[in-house]
Amino acid sequence: MVEIVRRLSLTEAAVVTLFGDEPLGAELRGAGVVVVNLGMPTRSLGRATAALERYIARTLPDVIHSHLFRADVVARNALRFARIPLVNTFVNDSYGLVRWRASSLLPAVSLARVLLLDRATAPRVDVFTSNSGTVADSNATALGIDRRTVRVIHRGRDLVRFRASSPSERARLRSELGWSDSRFFIVNVARLISRKNQALLIDALSKGDVPANVDLVLVGDGPDRSLLMAQARRLGVIDRVHFLGTRTDVPEILCAADVFAFPSAYEGFPGALVEAMASQKPIIASDIPVHRETLGSGDGAIFVDGDANAWARALRHLVSDSALASSLAERAFAASSNYGIGAVAAAHDELYVELAGRRR
Numbered sequence: 001m002v003e004i005v006r007r008l009s010l011t012e013a014a015v016v017t018l019f020g021d022e023p024l025g026a027e028l029r030g031a032g033v034v035v036v037n038l039g040m041p042t043r044s045l046g047r048a049t050a051a052l053e054r055y056i057a058r059t060l061p062d063v064i065h066s067h068l069f070r071a072d073v074v075a076r077n078a079l080r081f082a083r084i085p086l087v088n089t090f091v092n093d094s095y096g097l098v099r100w101r102a103s104s105l106l107p108a109v110s111l112a113r114v115l116l117l118d119r120a121t122a123p124r125v126d127v128f129t130s131n132s133g134t135v136a137d138s139n140a141t142a143l144g145i146d147r148r149t150v151r152v153i154h155r156g157r158d159l160v161r162f163r164a165s166s167p168s169e170r171a172r173l174r175s176e177l178g179w180s181d182s183r184f185f186i187v188n189v190a191r192l193i194s195r196k197n198q199a200l201l202i203d204a205l206s207k208g209d210v211p212a213n214v215d216l217v218l219v220g221d222g223p224d225r226s227l228l229m230a231q232a233r234r235l236g237v238i239d240r241v242h243f244l245g246t247r248t249d250v251p252e253i254l255c256a257a258d259v260f261a262f263p264s265a266y267e268g269f270p271g272a273l274v275e276a277m278a279s280q281k282p283i284i285a286s287d288i289p290v291h292r293e294t295l296g297s298g299d300g301a302i303f304v305d306g307d308a309n310a311w312a313r314a315l316r317h318l319v320s321d322s323a324l325a326s327s328l329a330e331r332a333f334a335a336s337s338n339y340g341i342g343a344v345a346a347a348h349d350e351l352y353v354e355l356a357g358r359r360r
Helices: 024-030 045-058 069-078 097-102 105-124 133-143 165-175 198-205 225-234 250-256 273-280 289-295 308-320 322-339 342-355
Strands: 014-017 034-037 064-067 087-088 125-129 151-154 184-189 213-220 239-246 259-262 283-286 302-304
Touching: 014 024, 014 045, 024 034, 024 283, 045 069, 069 087, 069 105, 087 133, 087 342, 097 105, 097 213, 125 133, 133 151, 133 289, 165 250, 184 198, 184 250, 184 273, 198 213, 198 225, 198 308, 198 322, 225 239, 225 259, 250 273, 259 273, 259 308, 273 283, 273 289, 273 322, 283 289, 283 308, 283 322, 289 322, 302 308, 308 322, 322 342
Parallel strands: 014 034, 064 087, 087 125, 125 151, 184 213, 184 259, 213 239, 259 283, 283 302
Antiparallel strands: none
């Protein structure tokens, strides 16, 4: 959202936060964007709705675009009597079958309550945007809304930051990271949470199919870090699994990598996958619809639908076949041109202008 707002040219945006504006408020203000923090002392949706109603009455915006569930519900309620077009955004497969299957009883009950509230207030929205066709289809079905009210605008990246590296640059970056040229590094960039499935990669690494000179690099942090470290120790591969935590040098890490692996169980839109594509890396990914949608075809990656043994075989295949790795990397790189952040911002600009021209 921050990257999009900074690049709007046809419209002017003010970012309104309900409960606080850090850590992104300072970045937005530094880019000249108006940031308004309503500063609710509690997470009461009722109080937040009243505060947003007062803000709308003062400023009379042409369009309101809310992001994520709590803000969506607040905006829907605040605009129930106002003639201002409302846009919501689907960013996750919130009610997909995979999520229901992964939920135990209490989380499933909580998710069902959220779905009822979401479904009851969704008709107040004029247009939904979705970061992928997969997510659009799933959410439209779950909420019982007309699929024609959902516009797919893929999320993007500043592709200039991610680039293919020359052999000399790659050698320099590997030296700076302390990566030996004699080892093969598989990188995953994601939060360390169960649906990102890093446990599957660690399990695969321990299989005999994967050569002993292959290392796994996990970039990101999260609640599953200690569990993943314990798993790597138990399987005897702790010295080959590198936990880098949250990093600001992801483009450089991708440049230095040999392969990008992305075993997520489900995704809204896989931004990390786009970054790997733009870095011209060979990719191994879980075989889910949004991954195939992002890569644009079935030949831009090795898609794995199976357990750790299947992942181990796929990794061995890619490690041992440099011609295949190069071919996959080139095809993935070509597809990355679809996700430039400038085009994404332009699509939002055009939507806002359209909606402002047909206010209710």
